[in-house]
Amino acid sequence: MSKFMEWCTPEEVVVSAHSVNVLRADPTKRPQAVKILAEVLPDYYAEPQRISALLDRLGRQAVAKYVQDKLPTSTQIRSGDLGEILCNAYVLEGTVFKLGIKRLRYKDHRNMSMRGEDVLAFNLNGPSRILNVLKAEVKSRAAMTTTVIQEARSALDSNADLPSAHAIAFVADRLTAVEDLELRDAIDDAMLKDGLKASQVTHMLFTFSGNNPTKLLTANLTGYAGMTKQSYVGLQVDLHQIFVKDVFEAVEK
Numbered sequence: 001m002s003k004f005m006e007w008c009t010p011e012e013v014v015v016s017a018h019s020v021n022v023l024r025a026d027p028t029k030r031p032q033a034v035k036i037l038a039e040v041l042p043d044y045y046a047e048p049q050r051i052s053a054l055l056d057r058l059g060r061q062a063v064a065k066y067v068q069d070k071l072p073t074s075t076q077i078r079s080g081d082l083g084e085i086l087c088n089a090y091v092l093e094g095t096v097f098k099l100g101i102k103r104l105r106y107k108d109h110r111n112m113s114m115r116g117e118d119v120l121a122f123n124l125n126g127p128s129r130i131l132n133v134l135k136a137e138v139k140s141r142a143a144m145t146t147t148v149i150q151e152a153r154s155a156l157d158s159n160a161d162l163p164s165a166h167a168i169a170f171v172a173d174r175l176t177a178v179e180d181l182e183l184r185d186a187i188d189d190a191m192l193k194d195g196l197k198a199s200q201v202t203h204m205l206f207t208f209s210g211n212n213p214t215k216l217l218t219a220n221l222t223g224y225a226g227m228t229k230q231s232y233v234g235l236q237v238d239l240h241q242i243f244v245k246d247v248f249e250a251v252e253k
Contacts (some may be wrong), residue, residue: 002040002089007033008235013214015221018230022214025237034243037082038250044085044102045070068252074111079244083140083208086235087119090206095231097121097134097202099183101174116167117155119204122183131186133196135163136204142240144209149220156203161228162196202229210240 004010007030008023025033042051046067054063072078081104091097099122107114119136137152158164168191175184190196205220207213213234221232237243 001036001093002086003036004090004093004235007036011214013218015218015232018221018224018232020214020217020221020232020234022212022217022234022236024212025235025243027238030238030243030246033237034246034250037085037247040089041082041085041247041251042067042070044081044088044104047105070110071248071251072110075241075244077111077113078248079140079208079241080113080138082244082247083138083206084118086208087136087138087204087206087233088121090233090235091119091121091134091136091204095121095134096123096125097132099123099180101171101178103170106170106174116170117163119206120163120167120171122171122187124183124186129182129186130200131190131196132200132202133163133168134202134204135161136206138206138208140208140240140244142210144207144211144213144216144234146216146220149205149207149213149216152205152207153220153224156205156228157226161198161201161203161226163201165191168196198228202231204231204233206232207234208240209234209236210238212236 004023008025011022013020051063054066072081088102100120103114117135118138121134123132125132135156137155139148139152141148168187172184172187213236217232217234221230224230
């Protein structure tokens, strides 16, 4: 759990039927935030069962090396990965979309980005277990700009608002290993039998930046004319690049 409310102050701006939620990190609680994120970050890169098995067989030093070898060394990739982790955490802690995978566990190389949507999360709603999908795009920058936010908007609009078939199949393929067969089958039904509809999809545009993104996000959302439900979230942390560095270094200690 990333416990955003313990180190951030929230603000909501309503834009038509949608919302912009901005979280401003409290500079006085920065050490607390770094500690919280450093504790949860390894779970996004390695399965708990793998960590447990290594701990039992080879001990703490082997676990520490295994985790460290998973972490990116590239400054740019670290920034993007932490943004994706923060978005995942926000989705799990603050929305109805609780299901899915932690996709950073499946990276081809620690200093490479993954293809497809940054975050996909799912909800099986009500007794009928209707599949609902969250398609999220994440942007992490020291200074967020209109151009960067528009890039995320364009990615959300792509594929007729739906997640790409590649990205959603990637999730379904890995749900067998974690034994979430109900969600796997629901995804298969939606993609291979019934067809996933735009009405089943919610978009999230998540930014992680050093500057205040409220006006930029509000302006972009105001210009949205589509029918898909939108949720814009901006996390502002002063000295963004130093914060990213501090979190990863805290994991490596």
